[in-house]
Amino acid sequence: MTASARRLLGAFSDTHAAANGTRPHTGSGNADFDTNMVIILAALLCALIFALGLNSIVRCALRCGRRLAFETPEEAATRLAATGLEKRALRRIPVAVYGSGADIPATDCPICLTEFADGEKVRVLPRCHHGFHVRCIDKWLASHSSCPTCRQSLLDHGTGDGACRSNGGGHGELTLA
Structure with a gap:
């Protein structure tokens, strides 16, 4: 221009x-x-x-x-069994000392397959009353919420029996019945 x-x-x-x-x-x-x-x-x-x-x-x-x-009760049980217990819930499961005065029906740990010795700490599950070495069952319950022997769930999945109340974090919280 x-x-x-x-x-x-x-x-x-x-x-x-x-x-x-x-x-x-x-x-x-x-x-x-x-x-x-x-x-x-x-x-x-x-x-x-x-x-x-x-x-x-x-x-x-x-x-x-x-x-x-749309989850069936069986699917809910499977989903809950695949989640471990929180440490706080794990500490609430009773621990007994194996010996002559203990009322533990088993004589060996089904996880490590060794016999219980007098004075050993044994964790007894509240629903099925199976006993395990504390170190064995604690490792199992970190990633599962069922008994390794009978597969009975330690958590409540909507059945109303009050064994567990979920805290919303994906892991169950065990309450003893």
Whole structure:
């Protein structure tokens, strides 16, 4: 564009602005527009991230709720048996000292297959009354919630017998009946 054309266009825009009662356009308007555009884009990006996060939470809640709603008692027992006990629940299972005065029907640990010796600590499970070495059964119950001998669950899975109350963390909490 030639210099005379620029002058002519500049004079035209000044004349047009004066006729409309507005001030001539200066260069700072572009900076204001750019700032506003950045703020709008940032707000839209935040809204998009929030919407995606909310969508993920809702989908997860629906999926978990649907799974639990259609779960049979056998499936619930299997799921609970595959989760271990918390340390707090594990400490609540009674420990007896093996010997002449102890009422422990078994004479050997079914996990390590060694006989109980007098004075050894034996953990007796509350529902089935099977006895095990403390170190053996504690290792088992860290990843399972059932007796290794009879597979009876130590946790309540909605049967109403009050043996366990779930604390919402995925692990059961044992309460002695």
